[in-house]
Each structure stands twice: as C-alpha cells, then as structure tokens.
Amino acid sequence: MSNTPTDRRYAKSHEWxxxxxxxxxxxxxxxxxxxxxxxxxxxxxxEVGTAVEAGNDCAVVESVKAASDVxxxxxxxxxxxxEALDGAPETINDDAFGNGWMFKVKVxxxxxSDSLLDAAGYDALIAEEE
Amino acid sequence: xxxxxxxxxxxxxxxARLVPFGGWDMPLHYGSQLDExxxxxxxxxxxxxxxxxxxxxxxxxxxxxxxxxxxxxxxxLKESGKAxxxxxxxxxxxxxxxxIVYYLNDEWYRMVVNAGTTEKDLAWLDRMSTEYDxxxxxxxxxxxxxxxxxxxxxxxxxxxSANLQQTGAELKPFNAVADGEWFVARTGYTGEDxxxxxxxxxxxxxxxxxxxxxxVAPCGLGARDTLRLEAGMNLYGSDMDxxxxxxxxxxxxxxxxxxxxxxxxGRPVLxxxxxxxQKKRFVGLVLTGRGVLRNxxxxxxxxxxxxxxxxxxxxxxxxxxxxxxxxxxxxxxxCEVEIRGKRVAAQVVKPPFARNxxxxxxx
Numbered sequence: 001m002s003n004t005p006t007d008r009r010y011a012k013s014h015e016w017x018x019x020x021x022x023x024x025x026x027x028x029x030x031x032x033x034x035x036x037x038x039x040x041x042x043x044x045x046x047e048v049g050t051a052v053e054a055g056n057d058c059a060v061v062e063s064v065k066a067a068s069d070v071x072x073x074x075x076x077x078x079x080x081x082x083e084a085l086d087g088a089p090e091t092i093n094d095d096a097f098g099n100g101w102m103f104k105v106k107v108x109x110x111x112x113s114d115s116l117l118d119a120a121g122y123d124a125l126i127a128e129e130e
Numbered sequence: 131x132x133x134x135x136x137x138x139x140x141x142x143x144x145x146a147r148l149v150p151f152g153g154w155d156m157p158l159h160y161g162s163q164l165d166e167x168x169x170x171x172x173x174x175x176x177x178x179x180x181x182x183x184x185x186x187x188x189x190x191x192x193x194x195x196x197x198x199x200x201x202x203x204x205x206x207l208k209e210s211g212k213a214x215x216x217x218x219x220x221x222x223x224x225x226x227x228x229x230i231v232y233y234l235n236d237e238w239y240r241m242v243v244n245a246g247t248t249e250k251d252l253a254w255l256d257r258m259s260t261e262y263d264x265x266x267x268x269x270x271x272x273x274x275x276x277x278x279x280x281x282x283x284x285x286x287x288x289x290x291s292a293n294l295q296q297t298g299a300e301l302k303p304f305n306a307v308a309d310g311e312w313f314v315a316r317t318g319y320t321g322e323d324x325x326x327x328x329x330x331x332x333x334x335x336x337x338x339x340x341x342x343x344x345x346v347a348p349c350g351l352g353a354r355d356t357l358r359l360e361a362g363m364n365l366y367g368s369d370m371d372x373x374x375x376x377x378x379x380x381x382x383x384x385x386x387x388x389x390x391x392x393x394x395x396g397r398p399v400l401x402x403x404x405x406x407x408q409k410k411r412f413v414g415l416v417l418t419g420r421g422v423l424r425n426x427x428x429x430x431x432x433x434x435x436x437x438x439x440x441x442x443x444x445x446x447x448x449x450x451x452x453x454x455x456x457x458x459x460x461x462x463x464x465c466e467v468e469i470r471g472k473r474v475a476a477q478v479v480k481p482p483f484a485r486n487x488x489x490x491x492x493x
Binding site: 038039041042044060062064065066067 | 164443444446
C-alpha cells in the first residue's frame with residue numbers, strides 16, 4: 001500500500017509540491033528520497049526573496065552519507081522557508097510530507113505544476129527505479 | 131558480481147541496506163546509521179568485518195620477513211598475542227595498505243588487511259617473500275565479527291568457549307588469544323573497548339544471532355566510518371594510499387626508526403622525507419560554520435590554498451562536522467573550507483575527536 005499523499009504533485013527528482021490555493025506552493029522531498037539519503041544532519045535552505053527557476057537546484061540536504069541537491073519544481077520567488085529544520089534536520093526523516101516541508105514558492109504561472117507527476121505516477125517511477 | 135560474506139543472509143533478515151564495498155555486498159546500515167553509532171558509543175554494537183582478509187605467516191623466516199616488509203617493527207612484539215598496527219610501504223614510501231599484525235610465536239604471525247586491497251596485498255606479500263622462509267596463507271575460511279562498545283566485552287564473553295571466557299576476560303588492550311580456530315583480539319576501529327573475533331565461517335551466523343539475542347546491535351559500514359573518524363583513525367584509500375607516505379598521513383608514530391640498521395621497504399625515501407620541513411601535516415578539523423565537511427573539499431587561508439580534506443563527515447557524538455585533512459606545514463589554528471563555492475570557518479584540532487563515549491576535544 002502506497003503512503004504517497006494524493007493531495008500534491010511530484011517531480012522526477014523526488015520533490016513534492018503542494019498547491020496552497022493562493023498562488024503559492026509548499027515544497028519538500030519525498031519519503032522515498034529521505035529513505036535513500038539516510039539520516040539527515042544538515043539542511044541548507046534558500047533565502048526568502050530568492051528567485052528560483054523550475055529544474056534548478058535551490059537547496060541542499062546532507063545526510064551522514066552524502067550531500068544532495070534539491071530542485072525547485074516551479075519558477076517563482078521563495079516566500080517562506082522552514083527554519084525549524086536548521087536545528088532539527090531529522091524532521092525530514094520523520095515526517096517528509098508534513099513537518100519536514102522545506103520552502104514555499106509564489107509562482108507566476110500556477111498551471112506550471114500540471115506537467116508534474118501525480119501520486120500514482122510517482123509510485124510508478126519509484127517502482128521502476130527499484 | 132560482488133562477493134557475499136557468510137553473514138549475508140543474516141544481514142538481509144535483519145533489514146540491512148546492502149551496498150557494494152571493496153568488492154563485497156556489505157550492510158550500510160540496518161535502519162539508522164546514527165542510532166548504530168550511538169549504540170556503539172553507549173552500549174554495544176557488532177560489525178561484520180569478514181570482508182577483510184586474515185593472512186597467516188608461518189615459518190622460521192616469518193619474523194625477518196615482516197621486519198623487512200613493514201614500516202613498524204614486529205621485533206617489538208615479545209608476548210604471544212600482542213598486536214601491532216603498521217603500514218606496508220612500496221619502494222617510493224607510499225602506503226600499499228595499513229594492517230594489524232599479531233604475534234603468536236616466532237614462527238607464526240597473523241595479519242589482517244583491508245578488503246579492497248586484498249588482491250594486490252597478497253601479490254605484494256608474495257613478491258617480497260622470495261628471500262625468506264615464510265608460508266603465506268590467506269584464511270578465507272575464517273569470518274570476523276567486531277563487537278564494540280563499553281558493554282561489548284561483557285556481552286560477548288559468556289558466548290565464548292569456557293577456555294576463551296577466561297583468557298578473553300584477562301586480555302589487555304591490543305592483545306589477542308587463540309583457541310583452536312577461534313581468535314579473540316581486544317582491538318577495534320571505533321575508539322571503544324571491545325573485541326574483534328575471528329571464527330570458522332560456518333559458525334559465524336549462529337554466533338551473530340547469539341550476540342544479537344544478548345542485545346548487541348548489528349551496525350553497518352556507515353556507523354563504522356563515523357566511529358573511526360571520531361576516533362581519529364585513518365581510512366585506507368581516503369586518508370592515505372600508494373601516493374602518500376605515512377609521514378603525511380599522521381602515521382609517523384607507526385614508523386619504527388630504531389634500530390637504524392633495520393632496512394624496511396620504503397625506508398630510504400622516508401628518511402629523506404623525515405628531514406623535509408616542507409612535508410605536509412595531517413590534522414583534524416571541526417567545522418565552526420554551517421554545513422558538512424566532505425572528502426576532497428579544499429582548505430584556504432585567505433586566498434592561499436593550504437590543503438584538502440581526506441575524510442570528512444558528521445560526528446554524531448559531537449553533533450558537529452569533523453574531518454581529517456592534509457595541510458601545509460605552517461597552518462594556523464583556524465582555516466576556511468570551500469563548500470559549494472562558499473567559505474566556511476573551521477578550527478584546526480589534534481585528533482582524536484571522541485573516544486570511550488566522550489568528546490576528546492574542547493570546542
């Protein structure tokens with residue numbers, strides 16, 4: 001049984017994206033991604049006000065093992081970051097789809113996320129990789 | 131196709147994430163690398179180190195052979211069971227491998243070499259042996275389990291033979307005792323007390339299960355790496371290799387210069403380097419800014435490049451990022467590390483960073 005939430009969309013690079021209904025999206029990495037990375041020990045978030053472009057790296061998560069880039073699935077401006085992660089990066093391991101959210105982006109084109117995967121599509125992607 | 135140790139099925143059954151390492155499929159962790167790290171610092175954990183190779187060296191020429199082969203001097207070993215850490219050098223003074231050698235008697239020594247280097251090590255051992263009366267036998271029939279942590283010995287001892295329970299309990303650090311095909315050494319690679327136990331391969335799965343049943347947690351290569359890094363212990367292939375001399379890898383203490391008359395492989399090069407004021411230093415780093423130190427990151431003093439990290443990572447005991455680094459001889463007490471294009475401050479320290487459950491540096 002998949003635990004991939006159906007209320008959001010997914011990038012092939014393992015980020016999730018949730019439409020907040022006000023022209024902004026909350027972004028994080030998936031539970032599958034945190035599992036691959038292992039225990040997270042450091043998160044480098046973008047600054048509020050940063051312009052991000054779809055497909056470009058804008059944050060970094062580091063596990064005990066390695067550093068990994070996080071890509072913004074959409075183009076826009078960072079309007080909030082999850083500062084609680086700074087002292088507690090393991091929150092992403094514990095709750096990747098909830099309290100482990102990373103940053104919020106205000107987008108110019110809300111339709112941009114339509115090209116991303118839905119939960120079923122993302123589950124199929126994971127199944128294919130394994 | 132990677133090789134599997136005799137404990138492979140145990141690892142699978144215990145939920146290991148298995149990864150290729152040194153030609154073997156080995157457990158990276160069994161769920162959480164951090165938990166495993168803390169388990170070893172606070173209680174007891176076990177590692178399958180059967181991928182490493184045990185080599186027996188027997189014969190009347192074994193001692194003189196090893197005195198020529200190794201940069202440390204096995205003549206220092208006088209009591210049966212005593213262990214010695216040494217580098218094995220090439221003629222250029224580079225490190226072919228680092229190893230532990232145990233003295234059993236004048237005609238029997240046993241060494242343990244790294245997994246990834248086994249093939250070239252055996253070829254090198256063979257090539258260096260032509261003038262000596264020594265028989266070199268890799269013991270692929272033996273498995274090896276490291277049981278490490280403050281409670282490791284107390285938990286492991288009752289599972290051993292009556293004979294080993296007694297002799298094992300009396301072992302001093304860096305000593306070993308044999309009983310038939312079992313071999314118990316009070317050594318390790320974590321900075322904690324414990325045993326490294328060699329045993330017949332067919333007995334390993336049962337013994338692993340028994341250890342698990344008395345609360346010794348299975349631990350993977352991930353925790354093994356953070357534990358050894360905190361303990362300030364070098365990793366072959368990262369901190370030194372065939373291009374690096376032990377004098378530039380913080381291993382000068384393992385080179386036995388006395389007696390002067392002892393000729394060992396690489397000695398002439400090391401003698402020259404010993405007097406070179408420009409030779410690099412090997413130091414510890416603690417990151418004071420934000421981020422994680424990683425292998426190969428470059429170090430700076432202002433615009434001046436002053437060295438490189440040889441192994442870096444997150445230190446769970448210190449909750450900081452730490453590293454071992456090779457640097458210019460005149461480095462000061464602080465430096466900067468370039469992480470993803472940004473300069474981050476680091477403090478220069480003398481390893482180890484943590485041992486016996488506690489930090490050994492003041493931050």
